[in-house]
Amino acid sequence: MEIPRETAANLGQTLEWLRKELAEMQIQDQQLLLTLRHLQSLLGELQAESTHWEDTRPSRSTSPFRARLGSEGRGYQPVSRELVQLLRGEESRRSSLP
Template sequence: MKTEEPTPSLGQTLEWLRKELAEMQVQDQRLLLTLRHLHSVLQELRTESAPWEDARSSRGTSPIRARAGSESRGRPPISSQGLAQLLQGTDSRRSSLP
């Protein structure tokens, strides 16, 4: 014997859509915050690397020597693992139908 699932009513379908849209808005906000954070980190790294690039181009020294003096100050660079942890806060979209 074959049992068919009941067809959801229009009201149930609309409610499900509202819920999905609300979840998507939350996810969009999280992604926006992550993007803003990454943008600020990139800007900071660009600012920190500018003197290294100037030193390398003006003196012909290696980039490692040019930046060796500034390694101890500021915060450590973000590793790929740190980036993965930062991005873990965002849930992947699921494809659940009503």
């Protein structure tokens, strides 16, 4: 049984269209795969960094902010006795008068 010429031409066009679509889908699949691999590597880096921060965290009582600084003492500036008294609501022995 022979296929009429019109039907054969339509079938050929349809197959060509399917080949092009499949080729485009393969390119999209490759791009998605590259994106997925990149995201997986970023996720792995974030997990490693998170583990590092958890391992270097000194104790539960330390604030997360100070743990991220790397040490309790970094950035520490002593507070004057007058400021401590003022914050506690205690009167300073010094007079504000000259």
